Amino acid sequence: xxxxxxxxxxxxxxxxxxxxxxxxxxxxxxxxxxxxxxxxxxxxxxxxxxxxxxxxxxxxxxxxxxxxxxxxxxxxxxxxxxxxxxxxxxxxxxxxxxxxxxxxxxxxxxxxxxxxxxxxxxxxxxxxxxxxxxxxxxxxxxxxxxxxxxxxxxxxxxxxxxxxxxxxxxxxxxxxxxxxxxxxxxxxxxxxxxxxxxxxxxxxxxxxxxxxxxxxxxxxxxxxxxxxxxxxxxxxxxxxxxxxxxxxxxxxxxxxxxxxxxxxxxxxxxxxxxxxxxxxxxxxxxxxxxxxxxxxxxxxxxxxxxxxxxxxx
Amino acid sequence: xxxxxxxxxxxxxxxxxxxxxxxxxxxxxxxxxxxxxxxxxxxxxxxxxxxxxxxxxxxxxxxxxxxxxxxxxxxxxxxxxxxxxxxxxxxxxxxxxxxxxxxxxxxxxxxxxxxxxxxxxxxxxxxxxxxxxxxxxxxxxxxxxxxxxxxxxxxxxxxxxxxxxxxxxxxxxxxxxxxxxxxxxxxxxxxxxxxxxxxxxxxxxxxxxxxxxxxxxxxxxxxxxxxxxxxxxxxxxxxxxxxxxxxxxxxxxxxxxxxxxxxxxxxxxxxxxxxxxxxxxxxxxxxxxxxxxxxxxxxxxxxxxxxxxxxxxxxxxxxxxxxxxxxxxxxxxxxxxxxxxxxxxxxxxxxxxxxxxxxxxxxxxxxxxxxxxxxxxxxxxxxxxxxxxxxxxxxxxxxxxxxxxxxxxxxxxxxxxxxxxxxxxxxxxxxxxxxxxxxxxxxxxxxxxxx
Ligand SMILES: Nc1nc2c(ncn2[C@@H]2O[C@H](COP(=O)(O)OP(=O)(O)OP(=O)(O)O)[C@@H](O)[C@H]2O)c(=O)[nH]1
Ligand SMILES: [Mg+2]
Numbered sequence: 137x138x139x140x141x142x143x144x145x146x147x148x149x150x151x152x153x154x155x156x157x158x159x160x161x162x163x164x165x166x167x168x169x170x171x172x173x174x175x176x177x178x179x180x181x182x183x184x185x186x187x188x189x190x191x192x193x194x195x196x197x198x199x200x201x202x203x204x205x206x207x208x209x210x211x212x213x214x215x216x217x218x219x220x221x222x223x224x225x226x227x228x229x230x231x232x233x234x235x236x237x238x239x240x241x242x243x244x245x246x247x248x249x250x251x252x253x254x255x256x257x258x259x260x261x262x263x264x265x266x267x268x269x270x271x272x273x274x275x276x277x278x279x280x281x282x283x284x285x286x287x288x289x290x291x292x293x294x295x296x297x298x299x300x301x302x303x304x305x306x307x308x309x310x311x312x313x314x315x316x317x318x319x320x321x322x323x324x325x326x327x328x329x330x331x332x333x334x335x336x337x338x339x340x341x342x343x344x345x346x347x348x349x350x351x352x353x354x355x356x357x358x359x360x361x362x363x364x365x366x367x368x369x370x371x372x373x374x375x376x377x378x379x380x381x382x383x384x385x386x387x388x389x390x391x392x393x394x395x396x397x398x399x400x401x402x403x404x405x406x407x408x409x410x411x412x413x414x415x416x417x418x419x420x421x422x423x424x425x426x427x428x429x430x431x432x433x434x435x436x437x438x439x440x441x442x443x444x445x446x447x448x449x
Numbered sequence: 450x451x452x453x454x455x456x457x458x459x460x461x462x463x464x465x466x467x468x469x470x471x472x473x474x475x476x477x478x479x480x481x482x483x484x485x486x487x488x489x490x491x492x493x494x495x496x497x498x499x500x501x502x503x504x505x506x507x508x509x510x511x512x513x514x515x516x517x518x519x520x521x522x523x524x525x526x527x528x529x530x531x532x533x534x535x536x537x538x539x540x541x542x543x544x545x546x547x548x549x550x551x552x553x554x555x556x557x558x559x560x561x562x563x564x565x566x567x568x569x570x571x572x573x574x575x576x577x578x579x580x581x582x583x584x585x586x587x588x589x590x591x592x593x594x595x596x597x598x599x600x601x602x603x604x605x606x607x608x609x610x611x612x613x614x615x616x617x618x619x620x621x622x623x624x625x626x627x628x629x630x631x632x633x634x635x636x637x638x639x640x641x642x643x644x645x646x647x648x649x650x651x652x653x654x655x656x657x658x659x660x661x662x663x664x665x666x667x668x669x670x671x672x673x674x675x676x677x678x679x680x681x682x683x684x685x686x687x688x689x690x691x692x693x694x695x696x697x698x699x700x701x702x703x704x705x706x707x708x709x710x711x712x713x714x715x716x717x718x719x720x721x722x723x724x725x726x727x728x729x730x731x732x733x734x735x736x737x738x739x740x741x742x743x744x745x746x747x748x749x750x751x752x753x754x755x756x757x758x759x760x761x762x763x764x765x766x767x768x769x770x771x772x773x774x775x776x777x778x779x780x781x782x783x784x785x786x787x788x789x790x791x792x793x794x795x796x797x798x799x800x801x802x803x804x805x806x807x808x809x810x811x812x813x814x815x816x817x818x819x820x821x822x823x824x825x826x827x828x829x830x831x832x833x834x835x836x837x838x839x840x841x842x843x844x845x846x847x848x849x850x851x852x853x854x855x856x857x858x859x860x861x862x863x864x865x866x867x868x869x870x871x872x873x874x875x876x877x878x879x880x881x882x883x884x885x886x887x888x889x890x891x892x893x894x895x896x897x898x899x900x
Contacts (some may be wrong), residue, residue, distance in 0.1 A: 173635075185488075254561070374671070381703075403677055
């Protein structure tokens with residue numbers, strides 16, 4: 137989805153500003169660490185810690201640092217060299233996972249289920265995606281599958297108005313699977329291109345709530361065995377190592393097809409994504425860099441990696 | 450991920466399977482793994498480093514309990530220090546202010562402010578019978594005001610009616626007016642989520658705090674947060690000024706290291722935890738539970754605790770027998786002094802005699818100065834075995850020699866001897882009373898009056 141849009145003036149700078157802020161400390165740390173030193177064992181250990189402090193996790197950090205050490209151990213290295221090398225390594229890991237989300241026009245509707253823990257940014261991401269798909273000339277329908285949280289329906293309706301997309305909703309407390317089923321039927325009847333299905337936030341260790349999610353998927357498949365055509369897990373960039381458990385369980389219950397990382401406009405680095413990409417091999421479709429409808433960006437592996445290390449894109 | 454970590458720690462324990470006191474190498478090896486454990490639990494790196502150094506100081510030289518390994522002993526020390534750092538337990542909200550007292554809720558987007566506001570309103574209305582008014586100042590997120598209105602209706606708590614187009618400061622002013630006019634005890638202000646680096650919105654939060662003079666400004670933060678927790682907590686504390694933290698989504702399975710990060714960098718207590726989506730799912734904070742979870746080594750901690758208890762019990766019985774024979778000596782006091790650093794010494798011992806729970810808590814109030822303990826230990830170590838067995842032979846010249854040997858003054862030697870005779874006397878009384886079956890009623894009178 138990157139290519140079609142092209143970098144509008146400003147957004148790249150904004151993304152960089154967001155990522156840059158978050159990586160400033162990391163990059164300072166690396167610089168301070170290496171400016172006068174050989175790449176010895178102690179330095180490597182500190183480097184590893186720095187990566188951990190960017191939420192990359194101990195295992196990934198250890199591997200990246202081991203890769204870095206190979207061939208460079210005990211040699212004089214500059215901070216710039218180390219950053220470049222680490223950025224390259226991260227970009228290499230991420231590159232195969234930077235895959236745009238392109239609704240297949242042959243599916244009418246192309247049904248996208250959006251899931252995640254509470255407050256991760258699901259509803260906002262749906263609003264942003266709706267905006268983008270509408271701009272691409274597709275017809276979009278929203279399904280208010282969060283029938284639990286107070287005013288969740290009203291929130292989605294606001295996004296429906298902003299993006300001129302119809303919203304299918306039921307009374308609070310209604311069965312979410314039933315609503316999703318009805319929305320799919322309605323979208324099909326109306327020849328809608330993309331159906332975005334919101335769901336209530338839920339912690340992945342709540343078996344009953346996860347079973348409910350599995351039921352939504354089951355019910356959709358009764359109508360269309362291929363549905364949902366995409367299932368997005370929305371991850372908040374501030375999340376730490378618990379993201380592993382989130383991906384694992386949501387994937388098992390709904391068959392996640394890709395990730396969206398939100399709130400990268402803060403200082404959180406979202407570094408756990410690197411480990412997630414490696415471990416689960418899932419596409420990362422987009423990143424959220426603000427609360428507005430336009431604050432969704434394609435995921436760019438190189439930019440993400442270089443920004444993480446405090447390097448110019 | 451965590452399994453492999455336990456495995457690694459197991460390896461460390463095996464390598465260190467020696468007895469005696471913890472050497473620097475023992476501690477260093479165990480702490481390397483503990484550091485990784487804390488990082489995996491999302492404790493922020495600067496906090497981890499600082500924490501590890503403190504534990505190192507505390508652990509080196511400590512005696513390893515029978516039946517546990519040095520590594521396990523270190524884990525127990527880490528756990529105790531973690532609990533202390535996270536604590537104290539369950540600090541209540543400070544609501545001492547002329548009505549209406551204001552509670553301001555702040556935090557990042559999606560951290561759980563609105564739900565927490567409603568939970569808190571409900572808790573204060575139901576448990577403390579306060580008259581509560583809630584107001585949403587979130588004019589940014591779609592339907593945020595509607596969300597609080599619905600939650601208020603569910604919980605039976607008044608919510609300030611929404612006036613379209615009004616800004617956060619104006620809403621806050623109106624809420625305060627309504628609070629005063631309509632006789633509310635408390636006004637809870639839910640604010641829009643904001644990034645801690647958003648200058649404009651942080652300035653707005655500060656302006657709200659200045660305008661409404663809250664008794665409590667609570668940072669609502671997600672237990673799933675990673676390394677960024679330090680930046681967030683520090684910024685909110687520096688720029689808005691927080692009085693406490695509410696940790697949400699503790700019902701998830703995150704290890705919750707953010708709790709330690711935020712407490713450590715702000716010094717502000719964690720006052721409450723959110724443990725579910727329902728409005729009654731708000732609880733007091735228990736440092737030991739979160740500590741166990743962050744460390745993820747509850748079984749090791751339990752093992753060491755049981756071992757310590759067993760030793761306490763053995764020691765209590767041994768002392769009781771000795772006291773009955775009238776033969777308590779300074780070796781016993783030395784043992785006590787060494788034990789104090791570990792588990793509260795006399796207090797720990799007494800806990801195993803019947804009927805002393807109240808005394809125990811009073812003893813816990815007395816602050817123990819670890820430097821004084823070191824001095825006392827040195828004094829006894831400067832004595833000859835004969836002196837330790839029969840302290841009554843220690844007269845002026847022996848005192849001078851002992852003081853010089855321990856690098857302290859004679860008054861300190863005198864104080865120690867006095868402490869010893871007090872202890873002997875008390876132990877004798879305890880055992881006599883136990884014989885007479887008076888213990889349950891009478892023991893409290895033996896103790897110095899509490900503060
Ligand atoms: N700064 C920033 N805020 C975001 C971003 N995405 C979402 N948010 C905000 O995060 C908060 C939660 O977003 P929602 O979209 O309501 O999250 P949700 O996952 O639908 O939440 P629940 O339905 O309550 O589980 C809102 O205040 C959003 O405005 C982002 O990329 N950056
Ligand atoms: Mg939502």
